[in-house]
Amino acid sequence: ETNGITKPRHKVSMHYNSRVEDMHFGKTHPMKPWRLTLTKHLVLGYGLQYAMDTYEAVPAGKDQVRAFHDPDYVDFLAQVSPQTFSDLCEMSRFQSHIPPKHEHDTVDLGPFNLSTSPGADCPVFDGMSAYLFLYTGATLAATHQLTTGQSDIAINWSGGLHHAHRAEASGFCYINDIVLAILDMLRIYTRVLYIDIDVHHGDGVEEAFQRQPRVMTLSYHRYGPYDDTGHKFFPGTGDITDVGLKGTVGEHFALNVPIPSGIDDRQYKYLFESVTGRAIEAFKPSAIVLQCGADSLGGDRLGQFNLNIRQHGECVAFAKRTGLPLLILGGGGYTARNVARAWCHETALATNNTLPDTIPLDIIPRPEAFQTRVHGDGKLYPTFQRTHPNECKDSELEGMVKKLEQ
Ligand code: ZL4
Ligand code: CA
Ligand code: ZN
Known part of the structure; x- marks a missing residue:
C-alpha cells in the first residue's frame, strides 16, 4: 500500500509513451x-x-498497421511530414485528390483526407x-497483454481513434x-463487444466490422442537426435504424444510440x-473493448452532453462488472482538465481504488490547470454547469430502448 492506493486482485496494465505529449495538431486545433x-x-x-503495471509503449510496425x-496509406503515413507532404503528393500513386465532403469546407485536401492547411480536421504536423x-503501438501492446492472459484490464488513454478508415x-x-x-483479439476470443461512449459516432469501427457477426459495435452519440445552419453533428452517421450491413451475416451486429443534446446523468x-445490458445478454461477448471518449462530459469544447465524471465512469464500472477481459481506450475530449479528471477516475475504478475529491495539488506538476473556480477549484469531481439545454425527453428515450430491444 502506498498513498492509500492498493493493488487489486485482478491484473491491470497501462500502456503509454510520453513522446505523444510533444505533438501539436496546430495552434487552435481542438485535439490537444x-x-x-x-x-x-x-x-x-x-x-x-x-495499483497496476505500467509499460512504456513502442511504435507499432507498418506490417501490424496493414x-x-x-498499404499505400500506411507507407504515406510512415513518411509524411510538413516537409515531405507535397513531394509525396506528387508521386503518381498518391495523386488522388479527394473532393471535400462538406460544401462549407474551404481547406484544400490532399490524398487520404490529409492536408497541410491549418483549418483541416486531419492536418499534417511535425512529428505526426x-x-x-x-x-x-500502445493499443497493440495493451491488446497483447489481454490475449496472453497477463492482464485482465489493459488501458491506453492515448488510443481510441475511432473515425479512421x-x-x-x-x-x-x-x-x-x-x-x-x-x-488481433478475434484470433483468441470468439466474440468481441465494442462499446463507444465518445460523443461522436464510432463510424470507422462500425464500418470495418459491418459484415462480421463476431464483433458487435455499440455507439452512444450526439445525433441530429448541429446548429441553425442545419449541418449534422459530426460525422452525421449512426441513426437508430443503422444495425449493420443489410443482407450480410453482419446485419444486427451493430447498434446505435443517437442522442439529442444536453442529456443528463440519470x-x-x-x-x-x-x-x-441487453446487448451483453444477447451477444454473450468473450471480451469487451471500451472507447472512453471524454467529450461526452459537460462543458466539453466540442461535445453537447451534460455528463458528470462519476456517470462517465459508471460506464467503465459497468463493463468491468462483467468480469470479461477489458481493453480501455481514450478517444475524444477537448476540455483538457476534465479529460484528465475523468481518465484518472476511470484508472482508479479499473484498479478498485477510490480517490479523495481534493487533487493532491502540492505534488502534481501544473496544479494551476485544476485550480480555477469555474472548473472545480482543485477538485477531482466538480459538478459541471449545464452548457446545453436538455433536449432529451424520458418518453423518447424509453421508446428508443424498446426499438433497440427488437
Ligand atoms: C478545427 O479551430 O465537423 C480544426 C476543427 C482546426 C484551427 C483553425 C481553423 C478554423 C473545430 C474543429 C476552421 C476550422 C474548420 N482549427 C473545421 C466538417 C468540418 C470541416 C472542418 O472525438 N471544419 C467537419 C470532427 C469535426 C467537422 C470531429 C471528433 C473526433 C473524436 C475522436 C472529430 N469535423 C467542420 C469543421 C480549429 C478547429 C475547430 C472541429 N472539427 C469540430 N468538430 C469537427 O470523435 C477523437
Ligand atoms: Ca460514441
Ligand atoms: Zn468525439
Whole structure:
C-alpha cells in the first residue's frame, strides 16, 4: 500500500509513451495531446501506478498497421511530414485528390483526407508519423497483454481513434487502433463487444466490422442537426435504424444510440445500462473493448452532453462488472482538465481504488490547470454547469430502448 492506493486482485496494465505529449495538431486545433500530460500527472499524483503495471509503449510496425489499413496509406503515413507532404503528393500513386465532403469546407485536401492547411480536421504536423505509430503501438501492446492472459484490464488513454478508415484519415483520427486491436483479439476470443461512449459516432469501427457477426459495435452519440445552419453533428452517421450491413451475416451486429443534446446523468445511465445490458445478454461477448471518449462530459469544447465524471465512469464500472477481459481506450475530449479528471477516475475504478475529491495539488506538476473556480477549484469531481439545454425527453428515450430491444 502506498498513498492509500492498493493493488487489486485482478491484473491491470497501462500502456503509454510520453513522446505523444510533444505533438501539436496546430495552434487552435481542438485535439490537444497535452491532455495526456495532465492525465499522467493526476494518475501519478494520486499514486495509481502502484495499483497496476505500467509499460512504456513502442511504435507499432507498418506490417501490424496493414492488418486493416491500405498499404499505400500506411507507407504515406510512415513518411509524411510538413516537409515531405507535397513531394509525396506528387508521386503518381498518391495523386488522388479527394473532393471535400462538406460544401462549407474551404481547406484544400490532399490524398487520404490529409492536408497541410491549418483549418483541416486531419492536418499534417511535425512529428505526426511518430505520434500515430506510438498510440497504435500502445493499443497493440495493451491488446497483447489481454490475449496472453497477463492482464485482465489493459488501458491506453492515448488510443481510441475511432473515425479512421482503411485508406482515409477522418475527424482527428489517422490510424484506427481500435480496429487493429479487435482484429488481433478475434484470433483468441470468439466474440468481441465494442462499446463507444465518445460523443461522436464510432463510424470507422462500425464500418470495418459491418459484415462480421463476431464483433458487435455499440455507439452512444450526439445525433441530429448541429446548429441553425442545419449541418449534422459530426460525422452525421449512426441513426437508430443503422444495425449493420443489410443482407450480410453482419446485419444486427451493430447498434446505435443517437442522442439529442444536453442529456443528463440519470437519462444516460438509464440508456447505457438498459441497452448495454441487453446487448451483453444477447451477444454473450468473450471480451469487451471500451472507447472512453471524454467529450461526452459537460462543458466539453466540442461535445453537447451534460455528463458528470462519476456517470462517465459508471460506464467503465459497468463493463468491468462483467468480469470479461477489458481493453480501455481514450478517444475524444477537448476540455483538457476534465479529460484528465475523468481518465484518472476511470484508472482508479479499473484498479478498485477510490480517490479523495481534493487533487493532491502540492505534488502534481501544473496544479494551476485544476485550480480555477469555474472548473472545480482543485477538485477531482466538480459538478459541471449545464452548457446545453436538455433536449432529451424520458418518453423518447424509453421508446428508443424498446426499438433497440427488437
Ligand atoms: C478545427 O479551430 O465537423 C480544426 C476543427 C482546426 C484551427 C483553425 C481553423 C478554423 C473545430 C474543429 C476552421 C476550422 C474548420 N482549427 C473545421 C466538417 C468540418 C470541416 C472542418 O472525438 N471544419 C467537419 C470532427 C469535426 C467537422 C470531429 C471528433 C473526433 C473524436 C475522436 C472529430 N469535423 C467542420 C469543421 C480549429 C478547429 C475547430 C472541429 N472539427 C469540430 N468538430 C469537427 O470523435 C477523437
Ligand atoms: Ca460514441
Ligand atoms: Zn468525439
